[in-house]
Amino acid sequence: MSEVLLHACGISLGYPREQGWHSVLEDFDLQLAPGEVITILGPSGVGKSSLLRVLAGLQQPRSGSVSLLGEPLQGPHPRLAVAFQDPSLLPWLSLESNVAFGLDFARQPKLAASERRARIDQAIEAVGLQHAREQYPAQLSGGMAQRTALARCLARQPQVLLLDEPFGALDEVTRADMQQLLLQLIARHNTAAILITHDIDEALLLSDRVLLLGNHPARTLGQWHIDLPQPREQQVEELGALRIDILKTLRRASRTPEPDSQPMPLPPETAHVPGRLHSHSS
Amino acid sequence: MGKHAVHGALGVAGLFGLLLLWWLGVQLFGATDGLSARFSPQATFSSLIELLGQAEVYEHIWVSLKRILIGLLLALLIGVPLGLLVGSYRHLEAATTPAFQFLRMISPLSWMPVVVMLMGVGDQPIYFLLAFAALWPILLNTAAGVRQLDPRWLQLSRSLSATRWETLCKVIIHGVIGHVLTGVRLAIGILWIVLVPCEMLGVSAGLGYFILDTRDRLAYSELMAMVLLIGVLGFMLDALARGLHRRWVHA
Numbered sequence: 235m236s237e238v239l240l241h242a243c244g245i246s247l248g249y250p251r252e253q254g255w256h257s258v259l260e261d262f263d264l265q266l267a268p269g270e271v272i273t274i275l276g277p278s279g280v281g282k283s284s285l286l287r288v289l290a291g292l293q294q295p296r297s298g299s300v301s302l303l304g305e306p307l308q309g310p311h312p313r314l315a316v317a318f319q320d321p322s323l324l325p326w327l328s329l330e331s332n333v334a335f336g337l338d339f340a341r342q343p344k345l346a347a348s349e350r351r352a353r354i355d356q357a358i359e360a361v362g363l364q365h366a367r368e369q370y371p372a373q374l375s376g377g378m379a380q381r382t383a384l385a386r387c388l389a390r391q392p393q394v395l396l397l398d399e400p401f402g403a404l405d406e407v408t409r410a411d412m413q414q415l416l417l418q419l420i421a422r423h424n425t426a427a428i429l430i431t432h433d434i435d436e437a438l439l440l441s442d443r444v445l446l447l448g449n450h451p452a453r454t455l456g457q458w459h460i461d462l463p464q465p466r467e468q469q470v471e472e473l474g475a476l477r478i479d480i481l482k483t484l485r486r487a488s489r490t491p492e493p494d495s496q497p498m499p500l501p502p503e504t505a506h507v508p509g510r511l512h513s514h515s516s
Numbered sequence: 517m518g519k520h521a522v523h524g525a526l527g528v529a530g531l532f533g534l535l536l537l538w539w540l541g542v543q544l545f546g547a548t549d550g551l552s553a554r555f556s557p558q559a560t561f562s563s564l565i566e567l568l569g570q571a572e573v574y575e576h577i578w579v580s581l582k583r584i585l586i587g588l589l590l591a592l593l594i595g596v597p598l599g600l601l602v603g604s605y606r607h608l609e610a611a612t613t614p615a616f617q618f619l620r621m622i623s624p625l626s627w628m629p630v631v632v633m634l635m636g637v638g639d640q641p642i643y644f645l646l647a648f649a650a651l652w653p654i655l656l657n658t659a660a661g662v663r664q665l666d667p668r669w670l671q672l673s674r675s676l677s678a679t680r681w682e683t684l685c686k687v688i689i690h691g692v693i694g695h696v697l698t699g700v701r702l703a704i705g706i707l708w709i710v711l712v713p714c715e716m717l718g719v720s721a722g723l724g725y726f727i728l729d730t731r732d733r734l735a736y737s738e739l740m741a742m743v744l745l746i747g748v749l750g751f752m753l754d755a756l757a758r759g760l761h762r763r764w765v766h767a
Contacts, residue, residue: 292675310677318675322668326690335686336676390676
């Protein structure tokens with residue numbers, strides 16, 4: 235095993251109920267290598283967002299542990315950047331100030347003024363918003379706001395980027411643009427990323443590895459390595475086969491009445507099954 | 517734009533209606549050459565013009581406005597930090613709300629004798645009473661502002677490893693300014709109402725003092741002119757506060 239950036243081990247999530255505990259997710263393991271892009275895929279309600287909050291140090295799991303570069307993660311870490319479902323821009327700050335927000339916080343690494351300036355400029359340029367740097371969030375479109383949120387993450391030059399369905403609220407075209415932008419940025423900065431999504435196509439297009447969550451309480455139903463080069467849109471056959479395989483795994487799991495007694499299906503490390511890429515219909 | 521113009525015109529018409537009622541009241545219920553004639557709009561307006569030509573009245577206005585400003589500043593200095601605290605901690609809120617509601621419902625003027633006994637006559641008891649009157653709307657609105665903060669902003673600041681102090685300075689305070697300004701607007705309304713009776717006690721300047729002074733001089737048309745002036749100044753202060761609030765909320 236090569237170097238591990240982020241290591242999650244035996245994570246369980248749940249919430250207390252009147253009697254006992256309602257378990258949402260059990261026994262989640264993950265190892266993120268430098269430069270790797272992992273997608274955590276799963277239907278709504280399997281605790282994906284909570285899981286991301288745990289990986290970001292924003293929430294404690296019911297059990298299990300997360301470590302970053304071998305150190306246990308005690309809380310939010312300067313090496314980790316999180317992009318939420320919502321851009322979460324501060325309405326009283328201009329786009330530029332929103333991108334810069336947090337750079338000079340006491341727990342962030344100290345930056346010289348020139349370095350700070352350069353990082354903000356680069357981040358804004360990377361997401362193509364130089365023309366709008368003086369604008370306020372109320373004046374930005376949904377796509378621009380999400381780009382700004384991404385730039386805010388980039389300016390911190392994180393080693394790990396955690397993304398919680400960041401393009402969920404965008405229209406198809408903007409979404410495709412943002413996906414391409416994300417891939418470029420990850421490649422350029424050699425950032426590792428964990429992306430939460432419920433969209434199989436997004437997972438197939440973006441990631442090196444897909445982790446599928448499902449069932450109640452949720453578990454990892456399988457994982458797929460995708461070693462296809464970018465851009466992937468042209469490799470319809472291979473992606474289609476993977477897509478069918480993922481859907482089958484999900485269906486098989488949802489038919490299982492008692493999840494605890496079912497051994498996890500072990501999918502092949504890298505699947506190349508002939509097939510066609512279907513439009514998202516499930 | 518058209519709607520604004522219509523509303524403005526209706527407002528002006530309402531003010532003229534008020535003037536008409538005033539005139540009618542004096543005409544119907546007063547004897548034409550008796551004491552009541554001195555309360556008529558005609559006498560009042562001529563007195564007002566005369567008063568505005570003298571330096572004295574401006575001094576009284578300035579003194580009163582200064583007291584309002586100091587009372588408001590004191591209330592802000594105490595009310596905003598206290599409101600931030602109360603809004604941040606549920607237990608503190610539960611512990612203080614009944615006490616605040618109790619204190620809020622005591623007219624500040626009822627403290628006047630106590631305050632004068634403790635602080636003596638002069639400006640100090642007035643500052644205290646004004647600050648006490650303005651404190652509640654500012655405190656309660658600030659606390660409400662903290663409770664209504666967008667949780668996503670707080671999550672963002674946590675994810676950026678912000679310290680408590682950074683979250684307070686960079687997120688919470690900015691997020692509640694709109695609410696604080698609402699509190700300030702309500703406070704100005706209350707301050708202006710409380711100011712006049714406060715100034716009727718142990719001071720030798722200010723609009724409230726001047727009202728009593730005109731009464732003692734039997735200058736009733738001047739008294740009415742002062743009443744009118746107090747109304748106009750209060751109206752302008754409120755418009756100012758509203759403008760400030762609107763400016764911030766739009767930005």
